[in-house]
Amino acid sequence: MKDLLIREVLARGQELEGKEVEACGWVHRIRDLGALRFLVLRDKSGTLQAVFKRGETPQEVLSRALELREESVVCVKGSLRRAPTREGYEISARDLRLLSAPVEPLPLEVPDSPKATLPTRLKYRWLDVRNPKVSAIFKLKGWIAGKFREHFSSLQFTEIFTPKIVATGTESGADVFPVLYFGKTVYLAQSPQFYKQMAVIAGLERVFEVGPVFRAEPHHTVRHLNEYHSLDIEVGFIESYNDVMDLVEGFFRRLAQDLHEVRELLEEHGAEPLQVPERVPRLTMRQAYEVLAEYGKRVQYGEDLDPEGERLLGSYARERYKSDLIFVTEYPWKVRPFYTMRKEEEPAWTYGFDLLMRGLEVVTGGQREHRYERLRQNLREKGLREEDFSFYLEFFKHGAPPHGGAGMGLERITMQMLGLQNIREARLLPRDTERVTP
RNA sequence: GCCGCGGUAGUAUAGCCUGGACCAGUAUGCGGGCCUGUCAAGCCCGUGACCCGGGUUCAAAUCCCGGCCGCGGCGCCA
Structure with a gap:
């Protein structure tokens, strides 16, 4: 492995000045002035200019430098010196190793x-991601996932790893991908929902998972993927779904507070830091209808929000609360899955919530129904067959604490954090209705 | 799933409505040349494209039909 990343060379510039250093990377730019040739070298950490100059660089090395093409992979050895470049330093090249050259x-x-x-x-994703602005997306995404693990681990949550090959399809209406499994048809998991609940009931109490989920809906939008990563939490012994929202809010506050660690990644995209106020607004769906009415947007009472409604609530949160986040709570029972706990006194409404980030739904969560008989009743009311969910119902027969949780779309959070126009940008190799390669 | 828009060099685009002066323009890349301080280096020369099939017409990149491919809005959702 190479000794130093370019950033490390630059950080130790004073100490290394006048000394021989080696920098390895891709040839980002070539500025050829004849007997003077500048190479801008790029690695994952930054760029650094190397100079090949007649009278300074050995003739043999100079002539090899003249053969180089952009995106060749090279190591340049030479002395580091101050220069009026963007980085403040450059390498005066004495040696050049060509590791790989483009063949076309x-x-x-x-x-x-x-x-x-x-x-x-x-x-051509392998070329696209070489661009620093593009790689910034994946660095940030990895950072967010790392923060998620760190944050919930510190709250005594246990990381779990649930099956992605499952027997039961539908749990929230989303279509599933069938898979041939030893002669049987099974499915790719559309959510770890059932298993994270099982883990809580199994005594792990507080669990989280970072894993892929698969959705077989043929959607054509800039905010849907057929494969994405979900950040899931599930926690037992809650008093209400407010406990779950507190946890979600805490995570986003942590992201906002630590965002300075990745400031330059945001700057690549000209993105504003996430605004999370003292208290993130929580609006019941019924209050949301009223707010939207003020914005001239009518939503049928008891119906779900549409994308325009979400965008307007995003504007409302920003204008009224200076917040990039807003919870919408008490979703109608008719638009929520059967495992959602319903309000005791108003069973048409649930203890389910969504979190909108800059006008886009990025988190869904709520309190779950942990009472066996209520769960059976909910299934019946949704018109679902009990035998299709018998394995799930079993979990609740032997002592299940009140619990709740949430699922967060990692790509959506990344997208909203950077202001990306298309969620596919936030996925290294997105899977959509047509795309399965590379 | 429903609806809308689009397919021109390696890449990104102009031209299409109003068919002919378009053997298709521009930028960038690529090939060659000049240049010892560039930093989106500059300058000169060259290279390279109308998605496929059918139709209308004296004439089609341009109009019509079909196909294939792509993009987006909605639905659904994270």
């Missing part, structure tokens, strides 16, 4: 790859 012209220009259309970028 590049289908995508790396420094400009965000200007290409998304299909082209995704087709």
Whole structure:
């Protein structure tokens, strides 16, 4: 492995000045002035200019430098010195190792790859992601997932790993992908829902999972993927679903507080830091109808929000509370899955909530129904067959604490954090209705 | 699933409505040349494209039909 990333070389610039250093990476740009040739070297951490100059660089090395093409992989050795470059330093090259050269012209220009259309970028993703603005997306995404693990681990949650091959399809109406499994048809998990609940009931009490989920809906939008990563939590012994919202809110507050750690990733995208106020507004669905009415948007009483409604509530949160986040609570029973706990006194409404981030739904959660008979009744009312969920019902026969949880869309959070126009940008290799390669 | 929009060099686009001066323009890349301080380096020369099939017409990148592919809105959801 190479000794130093470019960033580390630059950070130790004073100490390394005048000394021989080696930097390895891709040839980002070539500025050829004849007997003077500048290479901008790029690695995952940054860029650094190398100079090949007649009279300074050995002739043999200089002539090899003249053969180089962009996106070649090279190591340049030479002395580090101050220079009026963007980085403040440059390498005066004395040696050059060519590790790999392109065998054909590049289908995508790396420094400009965000200007290409998304299909082209995704087709040549290994080139696209070489662009620092693009790799920033995945660095941030990884950072968010890391924060999630760190945050909930510190609250005594246990990380779990549930099956992605499952026997039962529908739990929230979303279509599932069938898989041939030893001659039987099974499905790809659309959510860890049942199993994270089982883990709580199994005595783990507080659990979280970071894992893929699969949705077989043929949607054509900029905010849906057929495969994405879900950040799930589930926790026992809650008093109400407010406990769950507190946990979700705490996580987002943590993200906002620690965002300075990844400031430059946001800057790549010109993104504003996440605004999380002292208390994130919590609006019941019925209150949301009224707010939307003030914005001139009518939503049928007892119906779900549409994307326009969500966007308007996002504006409302920003204008009224200076908040990028807003909870919508007490969702109608008719639009929530059977395992959601209903309000005792108003069974048409539930203890289910969504969290909107900058006008897009990024989290869904709520209190779950833990009472066996109520659960059976909910199934019946949803018109679902008890035998299809018998394995799930079993969990509740031997002592299940009141519990609740939430699922958060990692790509959606990343997308909203950076202001991306299409969720596919937040997935290294997105799967949608047509795309299964690369 | 319903609806709308689109497919021009490697990439990104102009041209299409109002068919002919378009053997298709521009930028960038690519190939060649000049240049010892560039930093989106510059300058000169060159290279390379109308998705497929059918139709209308004297004439189709342009109009019509079908196919394939792509994009987006809604539904559904994270």
